[in-house]
Amino acid sequence: MCSASMPPAAGTGLEPGFRGVICASFGATGDTAGQHTGVQPRHDLRFKAANPEALSELRSVLERSHVGVRLVLAGPPADIRAAAAAAAECGLQQEELTLLSDETAPRVIYCPHCHATTTTVRPAGSEVQCRGCATSLATTDHFSRRMGAYLGYSAHAEEAS
Amino acid sequence: MTITALPITAHPAVEGGLQLEVTNISPQTESIVSITLADPSGARLPSYVPGSHLVVQYGSGVNAYSLTGSGNGPTEYTISVLRVEDGAGGSVAMHQLGVGDRVYVSRPRSAFAPASTATHHLLIAAGIGITPVLSHARAAADRGTTSSLIYVYRPGAGAHVEEARDLLGPALTECSDRNSFQKVLAEQLMTQSLGTHLYVCGPVAFMDAVLDQARELGWPPARLHSEAFGAAELDDGEPFTVNLVRSGLKLDVPSGASLLETLEKAGKTIPNMCRKGICGECVLPVLRGTPQHRDLYLTDQEKAENTTMMCCVSRSEDPELELDL
Numbered sequence A: 001m002c003s004a005s006m007p008p009a010a011g012t013g014l015e016p017g018f019r020g021v022i023c024a025s026f027g028a029t030g031d032t033a034g035q036h037t038g039v040q041p042r043h044d045l046r047f048k049a050a051n052p053e054a055l056s057e058l059r060s061v062l063e064r065s066h067v068g069v070r071l072v073l074a075g076p077p078a079d080i081r082a083a084a085a086a087a088a089e090c091g092l093q094q095e096e097l098t099l100l101s102d103e104t105a106p107r108v109i110y111c112p113h114c115h116a117t118t119t120t121v122r123p124a125g126s127e128v129q130c131r132g133c134a135t136s137l138a139t140t141d142h143f144s145r146r147m148g149a150y151l152g153y154s155a156h157a158e159e160a161s
Numbered sequence B: 001m002t003i004t005a006l007p008i009t010a011h012p013a014v015e016g017g018l019q020l021e022v023t024n025i026s027p028q029t030e031s032i033v034s035i036t037l038a039d040p041s042g043a044r045l046p047s048y049v050p051g052s053h054l055v056v057q058y059g060s061g062v063n064a065y066s067l068t069g070s071g072n073g074p075t076e077y078t079i080s081v082l083r084v085e086d087g088a089g090g091s092v093a094m095h096q097l098g099v100g101d102r103v104y105v106s107r108p109r110s111a112f113a114p115a116s117t118a119t120h121h122l123l124i125a126a127g128i129g130i131t132p133v134l135s136h137a138r139a140a141a142d143r144g145t146t147s148s149l150i151y152v153y154r155p156g157a158g159a160h161v162e163e164a165r166d167l168l169g170p171a172l173t174e175c176s177d178r179n180s181f182q183k184v185l186a187e188q189l190m191t192q193s194l195g196t197h198l199y200v201c202g203p204v205a206f207m208d209a210v211l212d213q214a215r216e217l218g219w220p221p222a223r224l225h226s227e228a229f230g231a232a233e234l235d236d237g238e239p240f241t242v243n244l245v246r247s248g249l250k251l252d253v254p255s256g257a258s259l260l261e262t263l264e265k266a267g268k269t270i271p272n273m274c275r276k277g278i279c280g281e282c283v284l285p286v287l288r289g290t291p292q293h294r295d296l297y298l299t300d301q302e303k304a305e306n307t308t309m310m311c312c313v314s315r316s317e318d319p320e321l322e323l324d325l
């Protein structure tokens, strides 16, 4: 539904009363560029993950917009689910929301050992090396809204102990 | 004829309801009167959802009228009745009621409820359509949510204008002509926060125009709530065809004839009582096509599902409807 032809609006410079299409994408390269919004004005938001800052920015954008607005969310399933819940709290109706769930979009993995986050394009269930402490992390489907990341756990915990 | 005594028997549509006494009559305009009803013993009456209506018996017939209060712990019910000279007689009989008269009424019924998640209510009323909308405005004020109202009425013929002014202050916009209404409506439809739901009540053509414009401006059905008014205001409607799948029959429903009448003429026996969309007896299952719902019985959600219709008043949005009959 969104088009790449219109340049993304700068920062949060959304004019009050916006009634076009808001495209929010999550993940390093996850984006809504392939979609086109037709003639409707468009506002782009890019977030690394659905962390508290991202969700509060999304909320403030929605609070400034008016009925008639549409929201497109693109990215990993858990991120867009968290964002959809925040949008519903702002009063957005299901019919006003499009979810573009991308199973292969980069995911942010949280390391319980050193608290660093690592971005990976590998699917859930595979292992990724923590960029903080080099622990081999197995990724889970458990998304922490507080961290804005999927929880990783040490893939070889049993062997290590 | 004055109705001074209760009719001998209650109409089936008000069975299980209440026997109330008229405690106040106050003329609103030349043709609209407000009637207040209370339990003769002074007992508290059942609470109701904002936008509810009451089925009231007059003589041997029944009519539905919107309740104008907030519905929260009421000791009286107030309805406003527009006199329709060429109607079925209900409104004329209602206008002859006097203080102390007793009437049979149903329990309040909800078919125009506020959305529980709404943080603002945009209310739009034309003429006597003010009655359920006033109930919404009162309930919103009680609950601490906000509302605004666009009220269209002919100069000198507006009911409840003073109450609306007191209740809403600057959130009330009064319109007396089409052009100023169009302007206000367009502006309001484009400036609502995301917590807003719209409620419209008035003549069918008025409601259709408001809902069409809202949809054009990007309002999805979930935000739109409307209540069609009583049978007296229903227009003849467009002709359509019904396909009775089980009987293998196709019937044409001409403009001006109801689906119920058409089915009866074809020899079908359809249970019915009120024949004006309020009792729920004449419900029919719809297999295909979108009914044009004009009743007061089905809830918003049931109407949106389009799997049932009240054949005494409702028609079809599509050229053909398929019924499980």
Ligand code: FES
Pocket (backbone or CB within 6 Å): B271, B272, B273, B274, B275, B276, B277, B278, B279, B280, B281, B282, B283, B295, B297, B310, B311, B312, B313
């Ligand atoms: S007969 Fe009462 S709703 Fe149709």
Ligand SMILES: [Zn+2]
Pocket (backbone or CB within 6 Å): A111, A112, A113, A114, A115, A116, A130, A131, A132, A133, A134, A135
């Ligand atoms: Zn680590």
